[in-house]
Every structure is written in C-alpha cells, then in structure tokens.
Amino acid sequence: MQALYAQLLVGLINGSFYALLSLGLAVIFGMLNIINFAHGALYMMGAFCAYFLLHLTGLGYWPALIIAPIVVGIFGMILERTMLQWLTGLDHLYGLLLTFGIALIVQGVFQNYFGSSGLPYAIPDELKGGMNLGFMFLPIYRGWVVVFSLIVCIATWYLIEKTRLGANLRAATENPTLVRAFGINVPRMITLTYGLGVGLAALAGVLSAPINQVRPLMGADLIIVVFAVVVIGGMGSIMGSIITGFALGVIEGLTKYFYPEASNTVVFVLMVLVLLVKPTGLTGRAA
Amino acid sequence: MKQQISALLFGTALALCVTAAMAQDKNVKIGVLTDNSGLYSDLGGAGSTLAAQMAIEDSGLAAKGWKIDLISADHQNKPDIATTIARQWIDVEKVDILMDVLNSGVGLAINNLVKEKNAVMINTGAATSDLTNAQCSPNTVHWVYDTYMLANSTGQALVKAGGDTWYFLTADYAFGHALERDTTAVVVKSGGKVIGTVKHPLNSSDFSSFLLQAQASKAKIVGMANAGGDTTNTIKQASEFGIVAGGQKLAGLLLFITDVHSLGLKVAQGLTFTETFYWDLNDGTRAFSKRFSERMKNKAQPSMVQAGVYSGLIHYFKTLEAMGGNVHDGIKVVDKMKSLPTDDALFGKGSIRVDGRKIHPAYLFEVKKPEESKGPWDYYKLIGTTPGDQAFRPLSESACPLVKK
Numbered sequence: 001m002q003a004l005y006a007q008l009l010v011g012l013i014n015g016s017f018y019a020l021l022s023l024g025l026a027v028i029f030g031m032l033n034i035i036n037f038a039h040g041a042l043y044m045m046g047a048f049c050a051y052f053l054l055h056l057t058g059l060g061y062w063p064a065l066i067i068a069p070i071v072v073g074i075f076g077m078i079l080e081r082t083m084l085q086w087l088t089g090l091d092h093l094y095g096l097l098l099t100f101g102i103a104l105i106v107q108g109v110f111q112n113y114f115g116s117s118g119l120p121y122a123i124p125d126e127l128k129g130g131m132n133l134g135f136m137f138l139p140i141y142r143g144w145v146v147v148f149s150l151i152v153c154i155a156t157w158y159l160i161e162k163t164r165l166g167a168n169l170r171a172a173t174e175n176p177t178l179v180r181a182f183g184i185n186v187p188r189m190i191t192l193t194y195g196l197g198v199g200l201a202a203l204a205g206v207l208s209a210p211i212n213q214v215r216p217l218m219g220a221d222l223i224i225v226v227f228a229v230v231v232i233g234g235m236g237s238i239m240g241s242i243i244t245g246f247a248l249g250v251i252e253g254l255t256k257y258f259y260p261e262a263s264n265t266v267v268f269v270l271m272v273l274v275l276l277v278k279p280t281g282l283t284g285r286a287a
Numbered sequence: 288m289k290q291q292i293s294a295l296l297f298g299t300a301l302a303l304c305v306t307a308a309m310a311q312d313k314n315v316k317i318g319v320l321t322d323n324s325g326l327y328s329d330l331g332g333a334g335s336t337l338a339a340q341m342a343i344e345d346s347g348l349a350a351k352g353w354k355i356d357l358i359s360a361d362h363q364n365k366p367d368i369a370t371t372i373a374r375q376w377i378d379v380e381k382v383d384i385l386m387d388v389l390n391s392g393v394g395l396a397i398n399n400l401v402k403e404k405n406a407v408m409i410n411t412g413a414a415t416s417d418l419t420n421a422q423c424s425p426n427t428v429h430w431v432y433d434t435y436m437l438a439n440s441t442g443q444a445l446v447k448a449g450g451d452t453w454y455f456l457t458a459d460y461a462f463g464h465a466l467e468r469d470t471t472a473v474v475v476k477s478g479g480k481v482i483g484t485v486k487h488p489l490n491s492s493d494f495s496s497f498l499l500q501a502q503a504s505k506a507k508i509v510g511m512a513n514a515g516g517d518t519t520n521t522i523k524q525a526s527e528f529g530i531v532a533g534g535q536k537l538a539g540l541l542l543f544i545t546d547v548h549s550l551g552l553k554v555a556q557g558l559t560f561t562e563t564f565y566w567d568l569n570d571g572t573r574a575f576s577k578r579f580s581e582r583m584k585n586k587a588q589p590s591m592v593q594a595g596v597y598s599g600l601i602h603y604f605k606t607l608e609a610m611g612g613n614v615h616d617g618i619k620v621v622d623k624m625k626s627l628p629t630d631d632a633l634f635g636k637g638s639i640r641v642d643g644r645k646i647h648p649a650y651l652f653e654v655k656k657p658e659e660s661k662g663p664w665d666y667y668k669l670i671g672t673t674p675g676d677q678a679f680r681p682l683s684e685s686a687c688p689l690v691k692k
Contacts, residue, residue: 006499007496011496117546217516
C-alpha cells in the first residue's frame with residue numbers, strides 16, 4: 001500500500017510536466033488553430049537555455065526560470081511572425097507539417113553540436129536533498145516541480161478564462177475582423193499568445209533540466225505523449241489539458257508499478273478508448 | 288569479317304581483364320552501419336565512421352594499389368531499417384563488410400542477413416552474447432565486449448565485495464534481457480541472490496517509479512541492465528532519490544566513457560564497471576586517441592565501440608593482404624581472420640575464436656572523484672584486469688554450432 005502512495009506521487013510529478021506542456025499546446029491550438037509539433041523542440045531549447053545561462057554567464061537556476069522562457073518565447077514569436085502567420089486559414093495539416101519540420105531542424109542542429117548523451121545540469125542548492133514522508137523518500141526538487149507547475153497552470157487558466165485580456169484573445173479567435181474593428185491589434189495578440197505557449201514549453205524545459213540530462217532529443221521523446229494528453233483532454237481546452245496532464249501522469253505511474261512493460265503505451269490505449277467514446281475529448285466541445 | 292575479328296579481340300581482352308581482376312581484386316567496400324542520430328550516437332555514430340576512416344589511412348593499403356571505399360548510414364535503432372539498408376548495400380553497392388552495427392536488436396537481425404548473403408560483419412557495438420553463442424555465424428566476428436563478459440567481470444567483482452542481493456532495472460529489449468540473464472547467472476554462481484527485476488521501455492526519460500521499486504526491494508545492488516541515455520538518466524535520478532545515500536549501490540553493467548562525460552564526475556564518481564578499452568591505458572591507446580579526438584567535432588575521446596571499429600578493420604585489412612586480394616567470400620575471409628593472431632595498439636595481442644568471439648582482456652574501472660581528475664576525459668581508475676582467456680564465455684559452455692565438442 002505504501003508503495004502505491006509513492007507511485008501516485010511520482011505520477012503526479014510526471015503529470016506536472018505533461019500538464020505544463022499540454023497547456024502550452026492547448027493555448028496555441030485554441031487561439032491560433034495551429035498544431036504545434038515544434039513544442040518538444042522548444043521545451044528542449046528551454047533546458048539548453050538554462051544550461052548556457054549557467055555555463056556562459058554564470059546565471060543559475062532561478063534567473064533561468066524567468067530568462068529562458070522569455071528568450072525561447074521570443075524565438076517562438078519570430079517563428080510565428082516569419083512563418084506560421086502565413087498559414088492562417090489554411091488546413092491544420094500545413095501548420096503541423098511546418099512545425100514538425102522546424103522541430104526536426106532544431107533538434108538536428110542541437111544534436112550536431114552537442115551530441116546525443118546530453119549535458120549535466122545540477123539541482124539548485126536550495127532544493128537539494130529530500131524528506132522522508134514515511135511511505136517514500138521525496139526529493140525536495142520534485143515537490144517543488146509539482147507545486148510550481150500547479151501554480152503556473154492555474155495562473156495561465158485564470159489569465160485566459162477570467163481576465164479582460166483573455167476575453168479579448170478568445171474574441172479575436174472567434175471573430176478577428178470584428179475585434180479589429182474595436183481597435184485591437186489582432187495579429188500582435190496572436191504573436192504574443194504563441195510566445196506565451198512557447199514560453200510555457202521552455203519553462204517546463206528549465207524545470208526538467210536538473211532531473212533529466214539536457215539532451216537534444218529530450219523533447220522528441222515526450223511530445224508524442226503530450227499530444228495524446230491534449231487529444232484526451234480535448235483539443236484547445238485549457239482546463240481539460242491541465243487536469244488530463246496530471247491524471248495521465250498518475251495513471252502512467254500506476255502502470256509502471258503494476259505492469260511496467262506497458263508504461264509507454266498506456267496513454268495511447270487510453271487515447272483510443274476516449275476517442276471511441278467521446279471523439280471531442282473528455283472536456284472538448286464539438287466544433 | 289573485320290568487324291568480327293575486332294569483336295573477338297575485344298571479347299578476349301575483356302575476359303582477360305575480368306580473370307585478372309578475379310585473381311587480384313583489390314577493391315574493398317566498407318559500410319559503417321550505426322546510430323547516427325539517436326541515443327547511442329555518441330558512443331558509435333560519426334566517431335565510428337571516423338575510426339574506420341583512420342583505419343583505412345593507417346593500413347597503408349592505398350599506396351599498395353588497393354581501392355577502399357567507405358560508406359555509412361543511420362539505422363535509427365530499428366532492425367527493419369537496418370536490414371533494408373544492409374540488403375541494399377550488399378546487393379547493389381557491393382559492400383564487403385559491415386562495421387559497428389550497435390544495438391543488439393539490430394545486430395542480431397544483421398547477423399542473419401550477413402550470413403544469408405555471405406558477407407562479413409565485425410560487430411563492435413551490440414552487446415548481446417548470443418552473437419557468438421546460440422546465434423553464432425561463420426560470417427560474424429564480435430569484437431569489443433558482450434553481456435557475458437560484462438556480467439562476469441562487474442558482477443563477480445561486486446558480489447565478492449559484499450553485494451550479494453540484486454535488483455535489476457532492465458531495458459525491455461534483446462540487449463537488456465541478455466544482460467540481465469547473464470548477470471543473474473554470475474550473481475547466483477558467486478553465491479548472491481536476485482530479489483527482483485523491473486523492465487522499462489527503451490528510451491525512457493523518467494525512472495523514478497522504477498527506482499522507488501528498487502529502493503523498496505532493499506537489495507544491496509541495483510543493477511542497471513540498460514545503456515546510453517537510459518543509464519545516465521537512471522544514475523542522475525538515483526542520486527536524487529537518495530538510492531546511494533540510503534546504502535544501496537548502483538551497478539552500471541554497461542557504461543561508456545561518453546556516458547561518464549555527459550554525467551560529469553560529481554554524479555558519476557565511484558561507479559564501478561567494465562570496458563575493454565580506455566584512451567589512457569598505455570602509449571598506444573593514448574597516441575591513437577589523441578589523433579582521434581583532434582578530428583572529432585566535439586574533441587571527444589574514442590569509446591570502446593569506436594576503438595573496436597578501428598582495431599577490427601586493421602585486422603580485416605591484414606587478412607585481405609595475407610590472402611593477396613579480396614575474394615568477396617565472407618566465410619573464407621572470416622576463417623582466415625580467425626587463423627591469424629590479432630595485434631594492434633588499441634586492444635593489444637589477441638585472437639578470434641572459432642565461434643567468432645574476439646579475445647582480449649577486460650578492465651574493471653572505477654570512476655574518479657572530481658578532485659582526482661586532472662582534466663577533461665581523465666575519468667577512470669583501473670582496479671582490476673581479467674585476462675582474455677577468462678573474460679569471455681568458455682567454449683565448453685557454448686551453444687554455438689561452430690564449436691565442435
């Protein structure tokens with residue numbers, strides 16, 4: 001029984017990464033209608049950014065948590081301005097193929113320069129060590145990841161669903177021409193939204209740098225699962241992707257305990273089941 | 288009539304040319320089939336191709352009128368892709384010998400193909416000991432290491448040092464299973480016990496669930512029957528979950544210098560594991576490694592897989608020279624390779640056994656503490672050597688049909 005609690009908690013930790021990443025995807029899909037396959041590569045860039053901040057400028061984990069999402073976010077906005085914006089109104093496939101190509105190029109470039117084994121990044125001193133919870137040894141850093149990503153997820157949800165800015169944004173997706181008539185710069189808003197989604201990916205990258213090796217393919221390994229999370233949660237649904245992210249982390253954690261061989265397929269089995277029963281995803285509305 | 292004569296002359300000339308070429312064919316085509324883009328690309332990949340290139344240059348065969356071509360491809364760790372490439376190489380490109388072929392799943396698939404096509408494979412990257420056991424082939428030489436040797440050297444040393452209860456974290460494919468099986472045999476034979484095992488999918492990024500299970504088992508040794516990025520992430524996360532601090536010891540059953548480099552000494556220090564090559568072993572290895580790292584893009588020292596590509600090709604060239612030309616007959620070439628003693632600067636003097644197993648010593652290394660290291664890539668302390676004749680599976684235990692009993 002104790003072991004089960006431990007697995008639940010570990011699942012929650014992985015779930016926070018799924019939630020952060022799928023949230024970014026949901027924001028981008030919901031507002032821009034782009035299936036952002038470059039998300040994994042941007043997550044990886046966030047981790048690399050943290051590594052370079054530490055080794056080139058001496059800035060540690062805490063500044064990286066703010067700077068890396070901004071730097072990668074700006075990179076994302078450049079992508080949006082120079083390439084993605086021309087795809088507005090076209091079929092989803094175009095966006096998917098373009099971002100997939102971007103991901104391959106970015107990963108290839110990083111792999112060419114840094115190899116596949118990855119680079120080390122240490123846990124910040126303040127978060128080293130762990131506590132004994134009775135049923136498991138919880139590394140403090142992992143606890144921090146869960147709490148912090150939960151806060152970020154809820155803040156993002158609040159920003160989009162409950163503030164004036166978010167309302168404008170949603171309106172701009174619904175009817176861009178009308179919103180423009182109110183004097184709101186819609187293209188700029190779209191660019192900023194893409195930047196926000198990308199920033200969330202980079203943030204997840206920084207969070208994961210001390211846990212995993214900083215590797216060029218770290219995002220490629222994760223992105224497919226995250227897409228499954230988004231599909232299960234309902235494409236474009238903010239709250240849906242947060243909840244599904246955490247829930248799937250837990251389910252995957254339990255699978256790792258009961259039948260570890262299936263742990264990398266369980267998410268997809270669930271995806272198939274959900275699509276059979278409810279094609280729009282758990283919280284999605286019919287288009 | 289005139290036309291007929293010239294045609295006849297032309298035909299005779301052509302026939303003569305062909306016979307001459309058959310008697311003394313000095314064309315060789317080498318294919319380096321490896322992981323150029325995935326999790327094993329640092330320990331094989333471009334470095335393996337470079338090692339092959341260096342072997343061609345150092346052989347001096349070009350000056351003796353030989354024409355040696357080198358091609359390489361990325362098998363993406365997928366046996367089906369690897370087989371397609373290799374088939375095309377052998378059938379269309381007329382490749383004589385396949386080098387590297389890391390990843391046990393890929394290695395076993397290519398092993399069958401090379402036998403069917405009567406080509407040659409010198410495998411320097413796949414770990415599974417099946418390549419020279421039940422699945423052995425007259426066309427394959429297994430050069431650098433195998434799971435039996437790793438288990439034998441590392442497993443025995445750890446059990447002797449008091450690690451008599453084991454829990455395995457195993458990569459869920461041919462290689463992991465073989466490594467776990469061979470290590471279990473050694474542990475049990477040395478008086479230890481295996482408490483449990485958990486199989487994780489290849490290329491996992493999170494090992495915390497598996498590590499918690501290993502922790503709960505209270506085994507003294509947590510054996511990592513995985514490789515590459517899987518191993519480095521396991522080690523990193525094990526230190527996070529206080530596995531070592533809690534009194535358990537991590538056993539890396541297959542670690543490469545590129546893994547240690549990527550982990551950094553702070554995390555990797557104290558790990559004990561086995562390799563058959565280290566750049567800083569002696570003057571010969573140092574000289575080669577210096578030349579190698581100068582030509583590598585990231586200045587990396589060679590891994591044992593890459594060193595094996597060089598060493599294996601040097602012996603292959605020596606064999607072809609002794610045969611006076613390339614006969615394009617895999618079995619004949621491999622037979623000749625087995626009859627000649629091996630000797631190069633990297634692996635020292637050795638031999639190739641009838642089952643295709645290359646014999647050389649195995650070294651037990653411990654990773655240095657950060658303060659013991661004199662600089663980048665100065666990572667290992669040699670703590671034990673197993674002589675070649677004891678390092679690998681004895682022929683008396685072999686299930687290989689080539690071994691006559």
